[in-house]
Amino acid sequence: MKSPRRYAPVGGSLAPVRVAGFRWNGWQPSAVYAFIRLSQVWGHISDSDQPKDISDIEEVIRCNSLENKYAVIEREFYPVLELIKSQGLSALDSTKNMIILCSYVGHQVTRTKSFKDRSIKAIRQDMQNFRESEGYVHLLERNWWVISYILGTNVGAGLFLSRDSYHHILIKNNTKKPFVTGGHPVVNVHECVSRSDLDNPPKHMDLWFPIGPDLAYMVNESSNYDHLKLSIDEQEVGKFNETVARQSEGWVIGSTSEIIEEIRSRIGATA
Structure with a gap:
């Protein structure tokens, strides 16, 4: 069976990257790969008998890493927003501006608490007949910080690729x-x-x-x-x-x- 193809029109490398058993061809944002690697490291920390201050450091790094990335997305969007206000939709004739807008909107869809709660509730219900469902849901909740980022990137990519239709x-x-x-x-x-x-x-x-x-x-x-x-x-x-x-x-x-x-x-x- 062929591996799924995922595209993200923002940054990254053309080289395929192996992530969680899948080969993602096309644009792979470097931030996503870095977050996944960090998540693997933090998984080892969480599973080991570490002092509480180590766990606190983990939480600080986790939050700051993601918030810094979102801050970049927002900072890039604000000038585009001002152009939309002054020029209307013609501001989106620029491919760069359209990419920035789609990226911003995609993450605004997936980074919210209500999206997280509804998603996890739906997945828990879908897996309720599986013996190890709670274990998977626990992993989902623990790693939602990076999952939501990947989902937001995919939503933004989909909006960009479908922009003409x-x-x-x-x-x-x-x-x-x-x-x-x-x-x-x-x-x-x-x-x-x-x-x-x-x-x-x-x-x-x-x-x-x-x-x-x-x-x-x-x-x-x-x-x-x-x-x-x-x-x-x-x-x-x-x-x-x-x-x-x-x-x-x-x-x-x-x-x-x-x-x-x-x-x-x-x-x-x-x-």
Whole structure:
């Protein structure tokens, strides 16, 4: 059986790298490989009888390594965001800018607590008939920090490779109701989500990404939201805000106290 092919359009080496029994051909980000090697080292530390201060050092290195990488992704994205605000979608005619945007959006999808919790819950349910399922779930939870990074890289790569077939929309909010963001800043609003559950996860994506109180970006498989290129009304703004708030498990950020209070009254969210 042929090994699966994985591509990531950001950095790395063309040389195939053997990771966890698989040969990944194409672009392999050096950061992913480094994280996996670190995870293997930390696994030996965790399994050995080491003093607590060694374990504390492990946790510091783990957190700092990943947060530093995310900080780089965010730092590269902010200039692209400013270009989008000033130039609109024409800023994404640059391949480099599109790569940076797709990378950022991909990681915003997978690095959140709600994505982690839903993913692990679905995997635990799927493996419930396996005798050693809890052991695998434990390994999954322990290594989620690097798994989420790999997933985010793959989501970003998929968005980039599909960029010409997806619908890219910039929505200007001229209503009196501002967009909100939160703990899950990019949410899937494709119609299939309403019919999904742990056994049948969504198979399509229409991604909603509010980038300011009066501006949002969408990258969609469907054409269901193409009309938003022209305008958006308050009712639609309210629906998107509520979706963001629910996906963010109540942790919401808004530009006015009024919009936060509205969210609180509707779903019990916290600022």
